[in-house]
Amino acid sequence: MTPQERTAELAEGLAAVRARIAAACAAAGRDENEITLIAVTKTFPASDVRLLAGLGLTEVAENRDQEARPKAAECADLPLTWHFVGRLQTNKARAVAGYADVVHSVDRSRLVSALSESAVRAGRTLRCLVQVSLEEDAAGGPAGRGGAAPDAVPGLADEIAGAAGLRLGGVMAVAPLGADPLPAFTRLAGLAGEIRRNHPDARIVSAGMSGDLEQAIACGATHLRVGTALLGGRRAIVR
Numbered sequence: 001m002t003p004q005e006r007t008a009e010l011a012e013g014l015a016a017v018r019a020r021i022a023a024a025c026a027a028a029g030r031d032e033n034e035i036t037l038i039a040v041t042k043t044f045p046a047s048d049v050r051l052l053a054g055l056g057l058t059e060v061a062e063n064r065d066q067e068a069r070p071k072a073a074e075c076a077d078l079p080l081t082w083h084f085v086g087r088l089q090t091n092k093a094r095a096v097a098g099y100a101d102v103v104h105s106v107d108r109s110r111l112v113s114a115l116s117e118s119a120v121r122a123g124r125t126l127r128c129l130v131q132v133s134l135e136e137d138a139a140g141g142p143a144g145r146g147g148a149a150p151d152a153v154p155g156l157a158d159e160i161a162g163a164a165g166l167r168l169g170g171v172m173a174v175a176p177l178g179a180d181p182l183p184a185f186t187r188l189a190g191l192a193g194e195i196r197r198n199h200p201d202a203r204i205v206s207a208g209m210s211g212d213l214e215q216a217i218a219c220g221a222t223h224l225r226v227g228t229a230l231l232g233g234r235r236a237i238v239r
């Protein structure tokens, strides 16, 4: 595929996603300007990130440090905000703090301290979201998507807000697989409201992916993490 063909494909995906966002905002009585679209570029090459930037996208997300780090370096000349959305091991915190602007997957105290220390050392400020597990099993479910149990979320939010080098951005969740996303997103919205009582600037609600962005918008999401609907299908990743 030529770069021109790929650009046309990405432009088509972007137009379709923007149309879905517009329709969902209209249905929910919300202003489209409240929604930030993040392109999840995992498994796709840095050349796609560059083409998306050319189409006006400014927010990019990755979920694995070993893939994100070189991609961010290759795209360092572009005016992009990098989001880290995957499970994060404490020993990767230092690397991620070097290029990520927003970390969506903060789900335990040890990670808060590791990110804080790394951000200070790098002279950077990281915006952090508390990832909430909305699986029945509070440990992140059988899929192991991570996330803090809902009752641990306000405490973690306070820790982030008090940590040097970190700013509390809000909350993030992935809807449970194979279930109606509405109850999960409603629960997330409740937790987000609870956190805002003490931290009024923590307004980010990161929810909604290719398959459930309409429900997320209906429940107050501010940031959508969209991969497949923008970039096409991913090959299976072997971990």
Ligand SMILES: *Cc1c(COP(=O)(O)O)cnc(C)c1O
Residues within 6 Å of the ligand: 040, 042, 063, 085, 086, 174, 209, 210, 211, 225, 226, 227, 228, 229
């Ligand atoms: C891959 C991924 C997405 C994007 O999923 P799509 O269904 O391809 O839109 C969103 N959030 C996280 C945490 C992801 O890992």
